[in-house]
Amino acid sequence: MPTLQQLRYLVAVSETLHFRRAAERTHVSQPTLSGQLRELELTLGAQLVERSRSRVLMTPIGSEIAERAKAVLRDVGEIVELGKQGRGSLAGTLRLGVLPTLGPYLLPTILPEALKAYPKLRLYVREGMPQALLDALDEGGLDLLLFPLPVAGADLESARLFREPLLVAAPTGHPLARRRFAERADLKGETVLTLERGHRLHDQVAELCREMGAKLTPDYEGTSLDTLRQMVGMGMGLTFLPALYVRAEMASDPLVAVRPFRTNAPSRDIGMIWRRKSARGKEYMALAEVVRGTLKRVPEVTAMG
Secondary structure, three states: OOOHHHHHHHHHHHHHOOHHHHHHHHOOOHHHHHHHHHHHHHHHOOOOEEEOOOOEEEOHHHHHHHHHHHHHHHHHHHHHHHHHHHHOOOOEEEEEEEOOOOHHHHHHHHHHHHHHHOOOEEEEEEEOOHHHHHHHHHHOOOOEEEEEEOOOOOOEEEEEEEEEEEEEEEEOOOHHHHOOOEOHHHHOOOEEEEEOOOOHHHHHHHHHHHHHOOEEEEEEEEOOHHHHHHHHHOOOOEEEEEHHHHHHHOOOOOOEEEEOEOOOOOEEEEEEEEEOOOOOHHHHHHHHHHHHHHHOOOOOOEEOO
């Protein structure tokens, strides 16, 4: 029978298509990894990897077996976590995924209280684009996501954490900068900048532009919230910025004015997401309560049960 370690090696090769990088990822020497893969092929009676001096390719059956191996390794990880439940509250390493438009501005607020509540908890944090994080969660590479809701998926469980307003940012010379509040009608006909495609915020801003009669510029798509702010300061248009970003990064910017909406303010709902079969589901719910308690002291957002 194949061993779990052999399956880990196969998955690493399928993801890197490179023996040296796969060996580094799995913390073994390249000859060890290569030898174990040959043994796996002998055990299964099938060629899984095409080897040449210039490249590595997966055979069709090798790709299929690697995909199934990911599910097996994920399930084994869940069994290990289930065994840890008897040891007490949330402890050990938690692999957390978060969006770059959220993590740097949320984590410094919530992590101190979370680690105080769970002193034996260690965090591994990965930033990434939405689909990459969802894929990593599904494959078992991540345990938990801080992520915009809702998210479709029968295999996912979620807990709402908070609602975060989106504020409009304008150059200081713009008429909006002379007002305390913005109205949705103020955006009609305005040019709006947003992040590149693939970000949840891109899709939300595009929808807001359709609702408000604004024009989403096709000439520029930002790679970060900081670049959007800089482009607004240069007079290229308006944009929408999340409240936690404004709180963390815009205490003083002489080129950009940020205004909340007086009524019907756009916002995004943020929650925790994990696999429905995760053995740590109850612990994640308890962690969500700790996070909500912390966010009740942050006036820029609204904690949600």
